[in-house]
Amino acid sequence: MKVREIVGWIRSIAFAVVFALVLGIFVFQPYKVDGHSMDPTLQDQQRIYVSKLSHTFNYMPDYGDIVVIDSRVDRSRTFLDDVLGHPLIGLFTGAQDDHSMYVKRVIGKPGDVLEFKNNKVYRNGIALNEPYIKETMDYESNGKMTVPADHIFVMGDNRNHSTDSREIGFIPLDHVMGTMIKNPFAGK
Template identity: 45%
Template sequence: MSRKTIAMELISWTKSLGIAFVLALIINIFVFEMTGVDGRSMNPTLNHGDRLFAIKTNQIFKSVPKYGDIVIVDGNINKNRTIIDEAKDSAIISTILRRKNMDFLIKRVIGVPGDTLEIRNNKLYRNGELIEEIYIFEEMITEDMSIRIPDGHVFVMGDNRNDSRDSRDIGPIPLKNVRAKVIIRLYPFNKMGKL
């Protein structure tokens, strides 16, 4: 093989790899992402080290998550997220740069726009009705509160209510900060399945 043929082959492979990388990055920014659970705030539903597959339906269709959906949110609610932020925070770029956005939280949607949420005597009420929460880790021990969820926001909480940084601390999450809906647990393999 001549040097020219080898060079042409290398250029062809480099172009193909570059196109594949750009396509993977676009899909990761706009369509889906894989992420890991860091911490205990979603116990017992999710555990530290679980690997998850999430789809970005909210970003694609501007939809409001449903009650009970497990979502990935950006807890920095005062920052106006841009496409550059999405690119920097994508799993691919984060892995390359070896950095992780510590404001990303995995939580359960408890309230949607227009809802009134109340916590009284460590029980959660939505629009005046007690919510039966079979998924929580243990009985919640927290201060009483009452909040009406504004338009364009959701209220999220961890399933491990006594060890969770969530909307009780940071406030309702703007829909633009809801990055993805968790669909499947991929790892550990013995717990693989739809959430």
């Protein structure tokens, strides 16, 4: 009787772990904001919840969406990266201290022409209305840039203190880990 009960418990625990892994890899995952690049919208160490369906099904996020990206754009991502990035696996591998995941806002999608002038971002010749940014952007660049196919351009809301696509480049769609969802427990 005892052995049967122990086997039942082990089976239940194994099922729960596999279920949690599948949910975290393909559907839903919490992330923690690291730094002040998304001030005032998100604060340092704030926990956010991300729908991973856009990553799982490889679809394009919308303008203004807050996304989690893998900033290592110079390398290809694999399924193993998704598995190792899961919080349960990270407890055993130390990957929870990985600082390559950034939280940013989608500014440009494939084919968009972006300019940075007059302390504003212009998309396809039109200045963006960005009430969410912390302060007037000090960044300007010469010329225009076009977002390539299967990529996005992201920026932090704290434009003067953000490492984003201006430095790391365009973000391949498979490096978009997911889109932030409103916290159902936040009461806002």
